[in-house]
Amino acid sequence: MPAACGTPGVRQGAVRVLIVDDEPELTELLAWAVADAGWQAFSAADGREALTMARGCAPHAVVLDGMLPDLDGVHVLRRLRYENARLPVLMLTARDALEHRLDGLSAGADDYVTKPFSLEEVMLRLRGLLRRAGAEPEAADEPVRVLGDLVLAERTRQVQRAGTPIALTAKEFDLLNFLIRHPRQVLSKAQILGEVWNSSFDSEGNLVEVYIYGLRAKIDKGRAPMIHTVRGAGYVIRAADDGR
Structure with a gap:
């Protein structure tokens, strides 16, 4: 569940994102x-609650549904902007x-996504x-790993x-980062579990x-494969044009 302002679960210094939507499943x-990206999620189910949460939690960004049960999303946006x-x-x-989209953009929305949407696109x-x-560091002057046409930026976690x-x-990023740090090296399931999950649990499972x-x-x-299974041994990543 998203945290509420003032609760012990609120992390000091975290990037805070306020989600305003009256659909509980979508909000979850x-x-x-948001949490999987390493940020702190807050939520509000209507416009009035959203304005109260924004004042109390000082979010770094807001995801705002245009259709809310009390105040119109554009009205909430104008209040937030004010x-x-x-x-x-x-x-x-x-x-x-x-x-409605044009109204939102004219009222000051920085961007919009239409429903139904791809979660990856929203993020x-x-x-x-x-x-x-x-609120998020720029990608310049940060450790970058390159393998063929694959580029991974460690600090901003961009791929x-x-x-x-x-x-x-x-976790997908952590797994890819571990693989790309050992190009052309076969990594066993036990090695991956120990590094990515810091544990040997599920050694007989399919995690x-x-x-x-x-x-x-x-x-x-849709591309030439880079991640390969070595049957009975583990997994290896190599550039698509690397025939080894």
Whole structure:
């Protein structure tokens, strides 16, 4: 569940994201993605609560549904802008609500995503807003690992392949980072568990296989594969043009 202002679960110094939506399942999904990115999630189910939360929690960014049960999302946006002109706001709008999207942008929304949306797209857009606002560090002058056309920035946890950004969960990023630090080296499941999960648990289960499958679906989909299974031994990553 997203934290509430003033609760012991609020982390000092964390990037704070306020999610404003009256659909509990969607709010939980967004809150999970925000937490998985290493940020602190707060939530409000209506416009009045959102304004109260924004004043009390001082979020670094807001994800705002355009259709709320009390105050219209555009009205909430204008109030947020009046109280903090630089607060990044990402609006969620219905796919057929062109007029509403234009109203939101004219009222000061920094970006918008139409429903139904890709969670990865929301997180990429939100990260971009946070970076431009200075809440997330810039990618310049940070450790960067390159393998073929795959680029991984360690501090900002950004990944690109052939210039296309790829959104990963926190554990997917940790797994890829471990693999790319050992290119062309076969890594056993036990090594991966010990490094990425800092544990030997699930050594007989399929946790690693599940995460490798998910990582392949994002890194290798539609491209020459980089992540390979060495049957009975483990996994290896190598550049697509590396035949070894």
